[in-house]
Amino acid sequence: MTEPLLKVEGLKKYFPIRTGMLGKHTGNVKAVDDISFFVNEGETLGIVGESGCGKSTTGRMLMRLLEPTEGKVTFNGKELTSISNDEMRKARREIQMVFQDPYASLNPRHTIEKILMEPLIVHNIGDPKSRKKKVHDFLEIVGLSSYHAKRYPHQFSGGQRQRIGIARALMTNPKLIIADEPVSALDVSIQAQVLNLMQDLQKELKLTYIFIAHDLGVVRHISDRVGVMYLGRMVELATSESMYAEPLHPYTKALLSAVPVPDPEFKREQIILEGDIPSPSNPPSGCTFHTRCPFKMDICVKDVPQLQEAKTGHFVACHLYNEQLQH
Amino acid sequence: MSERQTILEVKDLQTSFFTDDGVIPSVDHIDFHVREGEILGIVGESGCGKSVTSLSIMGLVPSPPGKITSGQILFEGKDLTKFSEKEMRKVRGNDVAMIFQEPMTSLNPLFTIGNQLLEAITLHKKDWNKKKAKARAIEMLKLVGLPRAEELMNDYPHQLSGGMRQRVMIAMALVCDPKLLIADEPTTALDVTIQAQILKLMRELNERLNTAVILITHDLGVVAETCERVVVMYAGKVVEEGTVDTIFNNPQHPYTKGLIASVPDMRYKKQRLYSIPGSVPKPGSIKQGCRFAARCEFVVGRCTEENPPLYETAEGHKTRCFLYDEKEVLQDDRAAVKS
Numbered sequence: 001m002t003e004p005l006l007k008v009e010g011l012k013k014y015f016p017i018r019t020g021m022l023g024k025h026t027g028n029v030k031a032v033d034d035i036s037f038f039v040n041e042g043e044t045l046g047i048v049g050e051s052g053c054g055k056s057t058t059g060r061m062l063m064r065l066l067e068p069t070e071g072k073v074t075f076n077g078k079e080l081t082s083i084s085n086d087e088m089r090k091a092r093r094e095i096q097m098v099f100q101d102p103y104a105s106l107n108p109r110h111t112i113e114k115i116l117m118e119p120l121i122v123h124n125i126g127d128p129k130s131r132k133k134k135v136h137d138f139l140e141i142v143g144l145s146s147y148h149a150k151r152y153p154h155q156f157s158g159g160q161r162q163r164i165g166i167a168r169a170l171m172t173n174p175k176l177i178i179a180d181e182p183v184s185a186l187d188v189s190i191q192a193q194v195l196n197l198m199q200d201l202q203k204e205l206k207l208t209y210i211f212i213a214h215d216l217g218v219v220r221h222i223s224d225r226v227g228v229m230y231l232g233r234m235v236e237l238a239t240s241e242s243m244y245a246e247p248l249h250p251y252t253k254a255l256l257s258a259v260p261v262p263d264p265e266f267k268r269e270q271i272i273l274e275g276d277i278p279s280p281s282n283p284p285s286g287c288t289f290h291t292r293c294p295f296k297m298d299i300c301v302k303d304v305p306q307l308q309e310a311k312t313g314h315f316v317a318c319h320l321y322n323e324q325l326q327h
Numbered sequence: 328m329s330e331r332q333t334i335l336e337v338k339d340l341q342t343s344f345f346t347d348d349g350v351i352p353s354v355d356h357i358d359f360h361v362r363e364g365e366i367l368g369i370v371g372e373s374g375c376g377k378s379v380t381s382l383s384i385m386g387l388v389p390s391p392p393g394k395i396t397s398g399q400i401l402f403e404g405k406d407l408t409k410f411s412e413k414e415m416r417k418v419r420g421n422d423v424a425m426i427f428q429e430p431m432t433s434l435n436p437l438f439t440i441g442n443q444l445l446e447a448i449t450l451h452k453k454d455w456n457k458k459k460a461k462a463r464a465i466e467m468l469k470l471v472g473l474p475r476a477e478e479l480m481n482d483y484p485h486q487l488s489g490g491m492r493q494r495v496m497i498a499m500a501l502v503c504d505p506k507l508l509i510a511d512e513p514t515t516a517l518d519v520t521i522q523a524q525i526l527k528l529m530r531e532l533n534e535r536l537n538t539a540v541i542l543i544t545h546d547l548g549v550v551a552e553t554c555e556r557v558v559v560m561y562a563g564k565v566v567e568e569g570t571v572d573t574i575f576n577n578p579q580h581p582y583t584k585g586l587i588a589s590v591p592d593m594r595y596k597k598q599r600l601y602s603i604p605g606s607v608p609k610p611g612s613i614k615q616g617c618r619f620a621a622r623c624e625f626v627v628g629r630c631t632e633e634n635p636p637l638y639e640t641a642e643g644h645k646t647r648c649f650l651y652d653e654k655e656v657l658q659d660d661r662a663a664v665k666s
Contacts, residue, residue: 050518157606187372188545192589192602199599214519217548221591221600244593258523260548262590264571272527273520276488 003077004038005208006062006176011035011071013057017281029281031057033232034071036307039176044202044209046223046240048216048255052277053229055212059178062210063095064088076175093123096169100181102161106153112139112164113149119171138167143197159190163197170201178210183218195222216259220244228252231280231288234307238314248316251289287319295320334506334539335361335384340398342376342383345391351611353379355563356398358637361507364537366530368554368571370544370586374607376563377543381509384541385425386415402507421451424500428512430492434484441480444468444499451503467498472528490521494528501532511543526553547590551575556643559583562608562618565637569644579646581623617648625650 012035014028032054039045049055060066062073064080073080080091096119099105106115116135120126126134136146142163153161162182169177179198183191199222201207213219219226220240227237228249236249247253254271273292278284284291290300299319307317342354354376361367371377382388384400386407400407402423410418419425427433435443444464448455455463461480468476471494484492493513500508510529514522530553533540542554550557550571557574559567559582567580578584588601605622617623620630629649638651 050520159606187607188547188586189372189589189603190606192591192600193604195591195600196602215591216519217591217593220593220596240596255519256593258519259593260522260526260546260552261593262547262551262575262587263592264551264575266551266594270523270527272523276490276521277518 002041005041005076006039006210007072007074008038008062009036009072009074011058011061011073012069013054013061013066014069027281030232030283031280032061032068033283035229035232035234037227037234037237039208039210041175041208042202042206043224044211044222046211046213046219046226047229048213048219048226049229050214050255050277052231052280054232054280055214055229056180058229059097059180059210059212062178063092063097065097090123093172094174095176095178096172096174098162098165098169098177098179098182101185102158102165103153103185105165106161108153111150111152115153115164116149116168116171119168123172125172134171138170141170141201142167143193157190158186159193162186162190162194166194166197166201170205173205174207176208176210178212180212181214182211184213184215191218198222216256228255231277231283233288233317235289235318236314236316237307238311238316242311242314248310248314248321249289249318250293250295250320287317331362331364333360333362334403335541336399336401337380337384338399338401340380340383340400341396342379342388342393343396344393349611350396352396353393353563353610354383357560357563357565359558359565359568361539361541363506364533364539365556366533366540366542366554368542368544368550368557369560370547370550370557371560372545372586372607374562374610375560376610377560378511380560381425381511381541381543384509385419385423386410386412387425417451420447420500420505421503422505423507423509424503424505425509425511426493426496426500426513428515430489430496430516431484433496434492436484439481439483440468440487440495444480444495444502447499447502463502464498467502468495470501470532471495471498472524473498488521489517490524493517493521493525497525497528497532501536501538504536505538507539507541509541509543512545513542514549515544515546522549529553547575547587559586562613563610564618564647565645566619566647567645568637569641573641573644577644579640579644579651580619580648581625581650582619585622 011032013032014030016025017027017029018024019026047055057066061068068081113135117131120131135149139146139148144163183194186194202209211222223240226240226243227234230251236252247256254273257268257271275292278291286302287300287305290296297319305317305319307315310316310321337357337359339356339358340354341352341356343350343352369377383395395408441464445460448460448463465476468479473479473491473494514525517525544550554571556570558565561582567583578587585603589603591600603622608618616631616633617635620626635647635649637645637647639645640651
């Protein structure tokens with residue numbers, strides 16, 4: 001087997017809680033708590049979960065926009081977590097990010113040309129003339145026109161702005177793109193356009209995506225493999241076919257059954273979870289899902305379930321599958 | 328089904344905004360009705376006028392610059408557009424109530440939940456004493472499925488989660504037994520598992536209390552699971568209206584078809600999503616013809632010149648598209664649309 005493009009091992013991010021005038025360290029918000037996964041070249045890994053599950057924090061740590069508390073990130077054979085900030089800046093040429101809010105992620109005072117040229121200047125790629133040509137080429141690639149280069153972000157619609165965000169991420173010819181909720185701020189008809197564009201670009205430019213989203217339909221559509229996160233932990237990781245056809249973790253089952261399906265004739269047993277997501281500053285003991293789980297056992301309160309392979313390529317962190325695995 | 332009485336009828340409603348760039352009709356001559364005890368969905372993308380429609384019904388259009396420029400809103404036969412502010416205040420909360428998208432911003436952070444619930448009761452039920460009002464408030468909190476209702480009365484909004492806040496909003500809206508509840512994107516800000524809880528609650532309350540609901544949303548999945556009838560809006564116009572089954576199984580307007588086809592379905596993987604080309608026109612930018620013409624695959628010369636009327640293609644199913652003008656359209660064109 002070839003080495004995966006990106007490998008994440010035991011990644012953790014604890015945000016300290018400080019109280020009082022002296023800022024005494026009184027606890028931690030465990031935003032991401034010991035997750036491991038890998039991404040192969042050319043595939044799309046979807047990461048889903050509800051708000052506060054740590055999916056965005058994970059995305060940011062991969063680029064070291066946030067420093068991980070613990071854990072190792074290896075990209076293309078290079079360990080990103082141990083290199084200096086200077087080297088990391090160079091490494092970002094190969095890993096780029098697309099953000100959720102196309103309003104907030106483009107500088108309103110710069111023209112599109114300036115915005116798109118900046119990554120080239122930062123990474124010292126090409127000369128002014130070739131940079132300009134590249135800007136125009138990429139505008140065409142994402143479905144805009146070269147005359148748009150002289151305009152400002154406010155002159156574009158949400159969908160067009162997201163196209164610009166994607167073009168900016170592509171300027172340095174990256175291998176990996178981390179897209180954090182790239183379509184959730186867009187209307188349905190525009191969302192479909194952007195998803196199609198991302199798929200086309202992946203084929204053409206042989207990109208690898210980490211696609212972070214809360215919309216399970218969108219994630220299924222774009223991903224080869226999907227990871228489900230709950231309260232800072234990865235609870236299930238499988239190919240998207242296997243995950244959606246036969247979810248194993250009780251949380252994934254509930255999550256999938258809660259998604260409204262646009263077909264009035266589609267009937268199914270809905271599992272409606274009781275209560276809310278517990279606070280990550282004081283997560284439940286053992287399996288963090290046990291407070292809402294319909295299949296809770298004694299062991300769930302005590303032991304943290306580990307992610308184990310229940311079927312080929314289908315990993316789940318749940319004590320229900322312990323026995324099955326021992327046989 | 329048809330014996331059910333119509334409680335709200337919106338006739339030829341136009342709400343315009345008077346801006347520096349001229350008068351922009353945000354909602355442009357729309358008609359629809361809501362019957363007793365039904366859940367009507369209004370779907371559309373941003374800027375289609377669905378929220379302005381609900382604000383118009385409630386008499387909450389910010390004025391200036393907004394104003395209802397024509398039409399009637401008949402609630403149980405009385406025209407709400409003719410009501411004075413004082414009369415409207417009696418209708419709001421009592422007969423027609425509303426819940427909003429952001430449960431965070433629609434509760435006052437400085438007052439307790441109990442305080443805010445009691446305010447709604449004492450404003451409308453002047454003859455109730457404190458004890459009765461408080462009992463009613465607690466009863467409502469229990470009705471919407473909130474645990475430890477008595478203690479909750481003394482809690483502040485920041486102490487509750489998003490889902491709990493939305494439950495409080497629903498309790499507050501239903502406290503005076505309104506006949507109509509307008510829910511403007513009530514679950515958009517919530518997580519999927521919490522959304523499922525709130526939608527279930529709304530369906531249960533609709534059945535139990537027989538309150539009619541107008542559910543405004545952009546999520547077709549929510550509509551399919553919750554509503555009985557649907558109104559699809561595009562750029563300030565109603566483009567299609569029908570029962571949930573007809574809209575999803577036999578959509579007629581090219582926009583409705585496109586919208587349904589662009590939603591990624593969780594149940595199976597499509598190779599490629601259908602996408603409607605272009606983007607939603609700026610309000611007021613299209614003066615002539617069908618507003619969807621520029622993005623429509625079936626556009627004919629007439630579409631850019633005349634504004635299509637709503638054609639009734641079957642009982643209770645209306646479509647604003649020339650393709651359904653029986654006399655003029657060639658049979659093979661219709662077949663092309665159907666396929």
